[in-house]
Amino acid sequence: MTKESVDANVDAPVLAVPSGSPLGLGEALRIGGSSLLATLFLLAVVDEMPRVALAVLAPDIQNAFGISDTVVLGLIGLTGVALVLSTLPAAALGDRLRRTWVIGFGTVILAVSCVAVGASPNAFLLGVALVGAGFGVGSRMPNASSLLADGYPLAARTRVYAAEGIGRPIGQLLGPLFAGSVAAAIGGPDAWRWVFLALAAPLGCLAVLAFMLRDPPRGQYERQHILGTVLDPDEAEPPISLSAAFRRLKKVRSFYFVAVGIAVLGFALVSVPSLISLLLERQYGYAASTRGWMLAITWSGSIVVVPLLAVLGERRFARQPADLLRLAAVLLAAFGVLVVLGLRFSAIAPFIALYTMANAAQAGAFVLISPAVAAAVPPRMRSQAFAMVGLYVFLFGGFFGNVIAGSLSDAYGERTALTLIVPVAALVGAAFLLHGARFLVPDIALVAEEIREDADERQRIAGGGAVPVVQTRNLDVSYGSVQVLFDCEIEVARGECVALLGTNGAGKSTLLRTMLGLTSPDRGVVRLNGRTITDTDAEYRFGQGIVAVRGGDGVFSALSVQENLDMSFTATRVAATQRAARVAAVLDLFPVVAERLDEQAGDLSGGQRQQLALARALLLEPEILLIDELSLGLAPIVVQSLIAIIEQLRARGQTILLVEQSMNIALSLCDRVLYMEKGRVTFDGTPAELAARGDLVKSVFFGAAAAR
């Protein structure tokens, strides 16, 4: 199925819940277990508190260290930077360890940081402690969201997210209450320190709980929903590299626009609470405890609105998933409008009332965005996707937003700063969300297609089908807006020698790059020995035995020949004892290389360089050897020696995929030939069959010119 046909199929939102089968939250909890949601909810509540406390107590902290608005907002922003830096590694760690453990570790760090904040003797060390706190929160966020998606059935997902999401407003509500009352109870300029010290205890308990949670298999409910059965998760699935996840997620268009929208929104989201707290102190002269109470009240609306929206959202999602994002966009726009409206009132009551409504809208929007994101991105990279959402909010809002808001409010006052920043950020962010909504259903369809393809493939293998060494399915690849590969499918069986032929610009190199992990596909999978490696790095694939020889540019010119050979082993776990034997065996094949071990590779002739590249590749006994342009620009006698080597390898049963310009060489060397034209594989058969198909191989560019 090509991209267009996926788009054409969008009337049937495949992942949406079939109407008439509502699933109660209680039932969902019975299926998924209540401890996961309970722990994550409590964490959401308590996690929020240190940051809220910081915002509420900002004036006291400013007094304690003698620092300006800009600095205190910058410090809060620093927490955000730490959060940014930790979300992605935390998501990656969650892939490799267990997500629940990463959350546990993060909570321990947060608890320790709270103690450190409380005890910090100066602004500098306060900053250091806040960085620690940021790390703690950052490691929970992406993992919690992806855990919830995998832990509970599809039909209750919006409400599950709402249940966890409501933790945030509750935390916001309790945080100031807690901070305000503790500060008031203890009193004095150092009361704020005790607030943070007191927060450490509940955090410690929750950390213990987190460690005891089970880590549910990824994407289990999507599989169940689409296939009707629960397949065993593929335990051997390799962890996804961050950069690959980044590249892939960028191509999930609905997610991309949501992330950008949230980034823009971040400018408003993070600086608003701190600035309003400052406003309440400066303009209205409220003390810390009063401010605590007031800000607590502003979160009360969310607690009412979020559950309502959850039920509504669940229903809309079943019918038209994109409505979730549209509704969220409306809510965010409402947030902007309400904040600005509130700021027009100098009387405190309407101001607080409108701000309460704004917060309700904001919290509601986020509850709706989470299930949309969870549905649009492939299940195995949900952690990374949620990490990116967090990253975008806090990178922009937490740091840049705060710096700008701080300078603006230092110069013009808090009210002006908010009036300038909030509406613009909210409306532009909402516009991006609306735009992204258009792509949500096609993206969901792609996820479903991938799951189906995976199931089909497993079924084929279970039915006695051979496992190909390398396989690509449904591959679409594009550079920017130019699509280069269309629905490319190739398979190479063990011990086979396959030639990949085609005209210039047919996409041979792009296909090779995609197989090597140098380019990310928009759609489709790459498998090695039956394992999906679509989203792994080139470095990982090399370790797994996909080894390439690049025509013309395959060696490190600045290194010696010996160092070039050494490079093969540096990233693999070949025992030192084996290395010498392998080098000796390979050098037997390439006497020319053996004679020149101490020379710089750049000084070798083209043929010798090609031999060195081949020698280096062979040191590893690859699963599959990808050879790009074997004979490019080489003298016949050199090509002759290379052909001889390839034949030896073939005789030994080495699996080879050979990209060649010279049809004669390819035909004489290979068992099977693939022919590509304009990004599609148009022929797959034996050399003899290809030779019979004159129509396939006619030249593209000069038909007319040559005929003259």
Add this chain to the structure above:
Amino acid sequence: MTLALLGWSIPLQVVFNGLSLGLGYAVIAAGIVLIYRCSGIINFAQAAIGAFGVASFVVLFQNYHLPYPLAAGLGVAGAALLGVTTELLVVRRLFDASRVVLLIATVGVAQLIAFLIFYVLPPVKGGPIPVAFEAKWARFHLGDSLVVGTRQTSLVLLVAPVLIALAWFLTRTRLGLHIRAVADNPANARLVGVSPRKVSTLVWGMAAAFAGYTQIAVAPIVTRTADELAGVSSTGLLLRALVIAMAARMRSITVVVIAGLALGAFESLVAVNVDRDPGAFNAFLLVAVLALVLALTRGRTRPGDTSIAIGARSTPIPESLAGLRWVRHAPAGGMVLLLAIALLVPLFVEKPSQLLVWTEVLVVAIAAISLTLLTGWAGQLSLGHFAFAGVGGLAMLAFTRGQPMGLGLPIVGNVVAVTVDVPWLAAMALAIGLGVFFAVLVGLPALRVRGLFLAVTTLAFGFMAGSWMFNRAFWNGGRQSVRSAIRERPELFGVDFGEPRNYYYLCLAFLVATVVIVSHLRRTGAGRNMIAARDNEAMTAASTVSPTRAKLTAFAVSGGLAALAGCLYAFLLPGFNATGDASPFSPDASLRLVAIVIIGGVGSIGGAILGTLWVLGLPALFGATDTVQLLTTNIGLLLLLLYLPGGLIQVVQSGWAATIRYAARTHGAATRAVKPASTVAFHERRHSTPAAGTPWLEAKGISVRFGGLLAVDDVSIRVEAGETVGLIGQNGSGKSTLLNAISGFVDHDGSVSVLGRDVSSRAAHERHAIGLGRGFQDAGLFRSLSVRETVLVALEARRRSLILPALLALPPTNRWERTKRAEANDILDLLQLGQYADRRIEDLSTGTRRVVELACLVANGAKVLLLDEPTGGIAQREAEAFVPVVQRIQRDLDAALVVIEHDMPLIMAISTRVYCLESGHLIASGIPHDVGNDPLVVASYLGTDDRALVRSNQPATAP
């Protein structure tokens, strides 16, 4: 003890102190080398990252009384964290961007770090910078007169082991190997399991820790008090480190140390013997840089020598839409809109001071356009461009002042001493001429080095001019602050330009003229040739255009425009300092200009204007508040680069592309009829054929030597009228080198004559003008030009573009351009390239590029075609179809052909004679059949495997 040499006194103590200072320079340079070796980036933030380490260390030590090792350890850790953060957030995002964009990003990082140090770290509670070893043993006498202080002892004890460890790490460890491998070929590194990104993060972390550590060690020597710390990241220190790194060719840590010590000692000696003024040393520094440039290019490899190719990529209007008037005129419409706004500005700006700021925007835009021309088109990065403006401005003041003329250079000195006192317009013309002169002077090294190394050269020039040259009497009239020319109330046609509003309009007129001239230049041959010379020098020469001349032309035009901007500056401010940080012509202003061009979008005139509006216009519009400063300088610059690596113009261009797409959707049907190909003037005789019997090409006793390697050894070949000669041989046997020698691209012994004329001592472009035509192995062509423009460059062979008429839009430029365009279209139609005419070369497949190369040969109309593997890199069947086309062109041009090819059936079929080379020697020659059966040829080249020999099935028909 004092020695004396050449009249200089050489006190040992001074040398010793200089050496320890030099060690300080060396360690900063070592960090720069380390990062450069891994990523090809010259890290301008290196010193600033180190300064952050020092600052945290001092704060921890002085304010919080941590013990020295702990405070230093935390300082180093802070620096390392900063380095890693920079890599993750900035470098990684810009991994695939141009190295120049990254360079500017590191400038932004440096500014941001200065901001961090200032705002985030608490102020230091005073006291000197702590020294590691202050015990009595650390201070001792060496001999009679040499005192070794605790600071020096500490430095050596701390730094020496680390430098040795670094050198050892790079050459002996596995990670060192990885770093070198990644630096050499990142794509390959990934394919052997080494992640360039991880290595990059590691290197940035290491280099940053190294910077922190070494600068903590060096700080007591370089600065005395914590207050001076901010100055540690100053351009002067950076320049010294860069010069040292350059001396080490960005490679050897050992050479870095030696060069650093030498520079430090030399600087101290200059201070004692010549001038206490630190600026004076900068003149010597420039001389050292120029000497280095000459020395460096003797070597075989030239690191940092990649030219800068980040031209703006505007979507061309497709043929089908060219009929739509609004689409055709939209680009000009944008400029007209900007102009209309600019015309209205004075009506809304009340305060003269505010109008002054807007006038400055116009003036800087002119300078930005001049840099765009040089960097974006000619690919020569100039980091000292405002110095040319300074030359113009200060010279103009000098000319109107009427004072003895002596340029203040040590050499020119007082040789020329004429008193000039001329009217302001004439002075302006003279000043622009002087700007052209200086630009060409500085541009001369550009003939030998390009890219980042040239950047160091221009940085050194800018620094020398800004800190020393402009301080000479000729330039500043002997005063610290220069009086502006505006007080003279310049007048023209009765208009008083001393009036701010009138002056604004004068500057606007100059800006409009600049835009018109420069954009016209881009559309004509002279501008195209600059880009061609940047993209591919050999191919440019093969098009009979001198790359040297094209590059110097770019420098001259750019220098002249910058000088014009400087002249306008000279009227602008009531008075200003010629030198120092506050000077409008300071090195920092030059760096800001580069930032403007990068922010706007390199290579685009609109980008230069947008960049100026962003950096200077925003503060003018909103007032220079902290926020605006933050947005227009450090954070804003970084954010813009991260999200718009192509600059602000990228937004305009994607909007434009969307417009084109929209127009294509709505008016797609309105295509113009394709013009039938008219006959191309193949037979326009450019070259007179020699007398019958004279060979068309004769090379006698050609030898080429690369270092110790004799690549071609005494080879002679001759090509008779209309012949096709095959050149075969192993890879590396010297075939391409032989062709390069004949073309004049490499130095050679022996003689070459073309069409009976001896060309042995001629430059490459002259040889091609006499009648050589050349095809290249990589068919690289001019990557950023369109197919049509590429053919237009090749058409230079028939009609040379002239620079001055092009600049002034004088005849015959436009008529010639029209004729050439028609010719180019005919040639494209002939080869069926019409549909690719507006596509950029870099977007084409190898096969199509090969056809474009043929089109260039047709355009060139040469008599002796030298082709290097014309079918290399294209699929077999395409190659088979390709050869008849080549033969037809050869026939139509009535040319002789020399061709290198590995496809045996093909070459044996088309050649009248074949030469076979082996290790630089000629081992066989004769008719194809004889050579093909020569046992020597079979043994060394052909082999016996038919599969390797028979690469095409259908040998082309013999001529």
